[in-house]
Amino acid sequence: MLPYLRFELLRMLRDRRFVLFTVAFPLGIYLLFSHLDDGGQRDGGITLASYLLVAMAAYGAMGATLSAGSARMAAERSSGWIRQLRATPLPAHGYLTVKLAAGMLLALPALLVVALAGVLTGGVHLPPLHWVELLGLLWLGALPFAGLGILLGCLLDATSSQPAMIASYMLLAVLGGMWAPVDAMPRALRTAAHALPSYHFADLGWRAIAGSAPAPADLLTLAAYAAGFGALAIWAWRRRVAAR
């Protein structure tokens, strides 16, 4: 399975749109807005530079994990490539395992690049272990989005999955507070945001960068979404792709 994983990583890193969306774009936004930081503390006791660091790292990681499945996978389904792979000794779970692993691994550059920018230009300074905790939580917290990406890839066809993925990505990002703080939103939107995994994903990071312990609500919500999307993705795979 490792040769297949290497092959997938190579293909995704060569995809300019993918790199633009998950690394270049969040990095650009970070560089553009983090210098507006006046040193003042915001809600949760963190600076704008820290707030944005988490928001953009989370945004990039979410994009990377979502798009490992989604349109890419829908295209591989309709072109017959998945069927061709099923006629090789690749284990039955091999395709999904590799897509999941590729999405998770490609979330790392998105996280690391924005974090590095935070250190170099945003004046965000944390002890090494604190960085490990922050990035580790943001990395694991991206798991539900990898599951959602695979679910979309199983359910939608090649033409509808691209807009569906972008729509869910934007909705999750906006209501996750990655573009503007959720606390400043109208009450109805705030309630909706609190029900979504993206808000809890970013909140995990904001709490970690402020030095607080992870909130149980964030951990539980993300775990529940990861399990839910994962189970649905496996069900959809069996129903829609590997049905005999």
Added chain:
Amino acid sequence: MQTDVSTVPAATFAAVGKRYGPVTALDGVDFEIRRGETVALLGPNGAGKSTTIGLLLGLERPDSGRIAVLGGGPEQAVAAGRVAAMLQEGGLPPGATVAELVDFVRQLYPRPLPLGEVLELAGLADLAGRRSERLSGGQAQRVRFALAIAGNPELAFLDEPTTGMDVEARHAFWDRMRAFAAQGRTVLFATHYLEEADAVADRALVLQRGRVVADGPVTAIKARTSRRVVRCTLPGAEERTLGRLPGVTEVSLHGDSVRLTTGDADATVRALFAAGLPVHDLEVTGGGLEEAFLALTGSSAAEA
């Protein structure tokens, strides 16, 4: 490649049936493919060729009957890397070179062929560095063949491997396939061209509407499909006289123009002239493949 001297057949279908909703794809299909054979699975579109290959690979399950591949279940043979396939519409993923693609698929198998040998065998040595999205239809087809042979399988299933190739590319392809099969391997390929079966296969299995209507050496099958149509202009033609000519099975007349269906065109034409009839504009055409299949179905129904 390891030589297996056992007498276990390469593949067996016993009374296999498969339905998709109300459509019967296969209706009690029986056959056996022996080790080392090159067999053509011949039939028009919708005859059940792709379904047969999907079942042989365990991608689909039969509704009835039994399937064995190399002595075990199809899934086992695929998982063990003893079987490989070139499927119809096996779209290649973008973003990788031909060599990268072939190499990773090769590494999924326990005893693959060396990369250089696969590229050579598939006629891809010059295209190794080309990105998959920049290949022509015929080139992509060669890559898909390379994917089927990369794992050094004992048994390969090729579903309409020459689709989208021009005549020259077809000939080159069959040369490569023969070279691959010559090393003791078993090959089953689906096609709807009788000539392809004739050129490459030891044996043909003819499928029509989900049933095997002929199974034997290609020459024997060709003889059974030797029906020809003789057309000519013959003033004052009489249906009764024409029907008595040797080989003729069917006569149709439209004024002076005559259309004779015959099982022996040589004898029919000879007799036409020998009878001193004022025949002109003579034309002999082979029955199309569809007609040939109809002939086969008709005769098998008559034998039953």
